[in-house]
Amino acid sequence: MSEPLLRVRDLRVEFALARGTLTAVDGASFDVHRGEALGVVGESGSGKTIALRSIVGLLPRGAKITGGTVEVDGVDVTAAGEDRRRELRGTTVSMIFQEPMTALNPVMRVGDQIAEEPLVRLGQSRRAAKADALELMRLVGIPDPVRRAEHYPHELSGGMRQRVMIAIALSGSPKLILCDEPTTALDVTIQDQILKLLQRLQRELDVALVFVSHDLAVIAQTCRRLAVMYAGQVVETGEVETVFREPRHPYTLGLLRSVPDFDVVRERLASIPGAPPDLASPPQGCRFHPRCAFVQDDCLASAIPLLEVGPGRAARCLHHDQAAADARREPVVAGA
Amino acid sequence: MAVAAEAVVEAQIVEHRRGFARRWYRTPSFVAGASILGLIVLAALAAPLITNHGPTSQDLLNTLQGPSSKHWLGTDDLGRDVWSRLVYGARTDLKVAFLAVLFPFSIGTVIGLLSGYYGGWVDTITNWLVNIVVAFPFYVLIIALVFALGPGTSSIYIAITIVGWVSYARIIRGEVLIAKRRDYVLAAKSGGLSDARILFRHLLPNVVTQAIVFACSDIVLDILAIITLGYLGLGVQPPTPDWGRMIADGQTFLTTHWELSTIPGIAVVITALGLSLLADGLADLLRPE
Amino acid sequence: MPEALLELDGLHVHYAVRGNLGRRLRGQEAEILRAVDGVDLTIAKGETLGLVGESGCGKSTLGRAIVGLCNPTAGAVRYGGEELRAKRARSRRRRIQMVFQDPYSSLNPRMTVKQTLSELLRAHRMVPKAGVDARCRELLDLVGLGPRALDAHPRQFSGGQRQRVAIARALALEPELLIADEPVSALDVSVQATVLNLLEELRGKLGLTMLLIAHNMAVVRHVADRVAVMYLGRIVEEAPTDELFTNARHPYTQGLLRAVPRLVPGRVSEAEGVVGDPPSPIHLPTGCRFHPRCPIAQEPVCSTNDPSLAAGSAADHVAACHFAWTERPPTHVPEVIEEAT
Numbered sequence: 001m002s003e004p005l006l007r008v009r010d011l012r013v014e015f016a017l018a019r020g021t022l023t024a025v026d027g028a029s030f031d032v033h034r035g036e037a038l039g040v041v042g043e044s045g046s047g048k049t050i051a052l053r054s055i056v057g058l059l060p061r062g063a064k065i066t067g068g069t070v071e072v073d074g075v076d077v078t079a080a081g082e083d084r085r086r087e088l089r090g091t092t093v094s095m096i097f098q099e100p101m102t103a104l105n106p107v108m109r110v111g112d113q114i115a116e117e118p119l120v121r122l123g124q125s126r127r128a129a130k131a132d133a134l135e136l137m138r139l140v141g142i143p144d145p146v147r148r149a150e151h152y153p154h155e156l157s158g159g160m161r162q163r164v165m166i167a168i169a170l171s172g173s174p175k176l177i178l179c180d181e182p183t184t185a186l187d188v189t190i191q192d193q194i195l196k197l198l199q200r201l202q203r204e205l206d207v208a209l210v211f212v213s214h215d216l217a218v219i220a221q222t223c224r225r226l227a228v229m230y231a232g233q234v235v236e237t238g239e240v241e242t243v244f245r246e247p248r249h250p251y252t253l254g255l256l257r258s259v260p261d262f263d264v265v266r267e268r269l270a271s272i273p274g275a276p277p278d279l280a281s282p283p284q285g286c287r288f289h290p291r292c293a294f295v296q297d298d299c300l301a302s303a304i305p306l307l308e309v310g311p312g313r314a315a316r317c318l319h320h321d322q323a324a325a326d327a328r329r330e331p332v333v334a335g336a
Numbered sequence: 337m338a339v340a341a342e343a344v345v346e347a348q349i350v351e352h353r354r355g356f357a358r359r360w361y362r363t364p365s366f367v368a369g370a371s372i373l374g375l376i377v378l379a380a381l382a383a384p385l386i387t388n389h390g391p392t393s394q395d396l397l398n399t400l401q402g403p404s405s406k407h408w409l410g411t412d413d414l415g416r417d418v419w420s421r422l423v424y425g426a427r428t429d430l431k432v433a434f435l436a437v438l439f440p441f442s443i444g445t446v447i448g449l450l451s452g453y454y455g456g457w458v459d460t461i462t463n464w465l466v467n468i469v470v471a472f473p474f475y476v477l478i479i480a481l482v483f484a485l486g487p488g489t490s491s492i493y494i495a496i497t498i499v500g501w502v503s504y505a506r507i508i509r510g511e512v513l514i515a516k517r518r519d520y521v522l523a524a525k526s527g528g529l530s531d532a533r534i535l536f537r538h539l540l541p542n543v544v545t546q547a548i549v550f551a552c553s554d555i556v557l558d559i560l561a562i563i564t565l566g567y568l569g570l571g572v573q574p575p576t577p578d579w580g581r582m583i584a585d586g587q588t589f590l591t592t593h594w595e596l597s598t599i600p601g602i603a604v605v606i607t608a609l610g611l612s613l614l615a616d617g618l619a620d621l622l623r624p625e
Numbered sequence: 626m627p628e629a630l631l632e633l634d635g636l637h638v639h640y641a642v643r644g645n646l647g648r649r650l651r652g653q654e655a656e657i658l659r660a661v662d663g664v665d666l667t668i669a670k671g672e673t674l675g676l677v678g679e680s681g682c683g684k685s686t687l688g689r690a691i692v693g694l695c696n697p698t699a700g701a702v703r704y705g706g707e708e709l710r711a712k713r714a715r716s717r718r719r720r721i722q723m724v725f726q727d728p729y730s731s732l733n734p735r736m737t738v739k740q741t742l743s744e745l746l747r748a749h750r751m752v753p754k755a756g757v758d759a760r761c762r763e764l765l766d767l768v769g770l771g772p773r774a775l776d777a778h779p780r781q782f783s784g785g786q787r788q789r790v791a792i793a794r795a796l797a798l799e800p801e802l803l804i805a806d807e808p809v810s811a812l813d814v815s816v817q818a819t820v821l822n823l824l825e826e827l828r829g830k831l832g833l834t835m836l837l838i839a840h841n842m843a844v845v846r847h848v849a850d851r852v853a854v855m856y857l858g859r860i861v862e863e864a865p866t867d868e869l870f871t872n873a874r875h876p877y878t879q880g881l882l883r884a885v886p887r888l889v890p891g892r893v894s895e896a897e898g899v900v901g902d903p904p905s906p907i908h909l910p911t912g913c914r915f916h917p918r919c920p921i922a923q924e925p926v927c928s929t930n931d932p933s934l935a936a937g938s939a940a941d942h943v944a945a946c947h948f949a950w951t952e953r954p955p956t957h958v959p960e961v962i963e964e965a966t
Contacts, residue, residue: 043814043815159902187680187903188679191886192884192898193898193900214813220889220890221886254815258817260821262888270818272815275783519731520731520733522694522725525693526692542734542735
């Protein structure tokens, strides 16, 4: 088993608020190998976006990594200084965001923005950088690149802007691309185009992806492995197919049952009772226990570690066989 | 079935943000401003209790005295107690400034509401009027108006109102243009609520905070304008004590008794500072979620 | 034949784009944004119609025209046979109510839940003054919220709870037709289920007729009896739900269905959804509006002739395509036309 390209272990990120500390991420662990796509699924407040941004150190003001390690291509970025992290950004690791209109510079032509990385960071000549930019635009499927390169972001449609952002992310030849809900704000047909583009690029360029989303179906289509986050913790990891067929955490099970599936029209959508906990004062023991259908006494006793439940499979649950049994009894996913 | 069960489970009322009431003491600018202003207002209110002499009682045998136990800050050229004039002057000036802000605030807010909500010719006329007023420098217009209306407190009110409503109207109109597209306003409309109800119950409370914040800094401007008018002899008329008048009167004695002008001058500065801090603090606290 | 409750008759909602005076002076055509451009639609009493489409198709504008927040430029909105314009009597307003998309802006932040609800109850004299409090509690109970919510402000609630309050508000006037404009898109996945279940339950309990506007096909499939697909201001296909999802006849609907990501892992669908970007509602293509992106578009008919909704063998399935019910022409990759921005 080759060394993972990205190794996150027990990551903890805290916010200093007026009313105390808020631990947005408290125990996130996952691996991403070369050329692999990992999906990180969670709802609002799960910590998935913060966890993603910690990988490159792009945390909002007031947030700090207070525990755990993040290793990118062998480099411990949590211990390294800002300079080292900046070196990695754009070259080894790059990022694409949800809202292209805010992520792109509105007063710079898109061609120049794509050429910026090679020109400034990699020291290429202006002509070479421009040629690279055009090539990248072709790669991401932007028609008539020569003309489009002269456009400003507001002159392009949403889908085009997202493609430009992907081109920028690719301009430094990264080994890993972090995707922060890149298709959430897009129409279904455009989302489909972008997802297929990402899949194609991943195959052709052998680049690894960490894809954060709240949409299970999008993750199912794009990633081979996934990590489920709840209340700041990773509660389950494994291959998408296996996790869908046999989830080992009650939250994953609940989530799968509550999604209106295109193919399986259920009589009634199961919902998860209650609400996610306040991260400033999470529940004792298992954070999901107040909403769990399978809760038992030992679930409240102490913090639950991420347990290995199979090869490449982990779940933060003492009674993970319950969730699995429930899924076998009443399959969650069609054709599973 | 599940919904019924959820009905039994009480809604978790999550405390999201602390309201104003719990945050004000954590905002240093607000606390500082409120303290300074509080002290001044307190002194102004307690004027009779903290002064030994009336502000207008002259003592021609004891003019231009330095500070003493009888007159804490000395006397002016007519033998009037400076401390007393200072404190009563605060009363006058603060009261006039407050009322002078209230009128433009109210009128400007209503005009802003109507022109922002209805648009059309109401808006066109409002914008036209705004542009006319704004074309003139603030002080020039105020002074000209007071001069034309004849010096005195009522002229001050009229002049400041005519000039001042404009800023409030613009602020409120801008906020209304945004707020009227919010879903809760659309919901009120589709719920058949009357325009008046929507304007005053739904829009006004949600747009007025910006005007309130502006009013706090506006009052500083107004106080300075009143002082200036007083200095020019166009404002509050004697014998009513007024800091501007005091500064003007003390000018003649700048080389010998500089404190006669300087002390009220410092009072103006401190008051303006207090109001500015208060405005800053309020802006922080009232910032929309 | 269930009676028609709502009828849209040739509905058009157009907006003038700014700068038209300048254009006219230069001898150019005035630019018009055709948000809704000729819609005929009927909703029968008691049914749930799903209206789907992507951004710019006009579905939200349609909802607003029905509920009376904007005026039709042409055509009519008819409710129970009576034409309704934006300015309508209070008694008419009661009949149609709307639940909005964004739970964070659909409630007045400065009013408590009780104030929001009682304001409507009193304005329409729904109950005598003494009964307002009790009715507020009933409404909250209907949506699964306890009486503690009465004195709370919106900021104290989660997104899902706010949406429930919004539903309670919509129901306060006891409407017959409820328009839900993307009621769950802004909510977390597990919360969506709660709200959808609630809407289903209320529909049955109160005998509501519902128009559900959504872009999420899976949600629509779950909730709606019939589905209408909108594209650039027109309805391009309409059918009972199962029929639409299994036997879509319009190329756009087919592409849309192909584009929806499925929950089945590993199913990497290579089939292209829909190519290109949606054109703007200001500069409409000639002929069939979809033809620039259509994989079966045929010259010259598709670029000159605008197809109207036509039925196949079953009267309740209509599609606006020249080839909807005939032999399907060969597929080709559409040449993506450069859009003038």
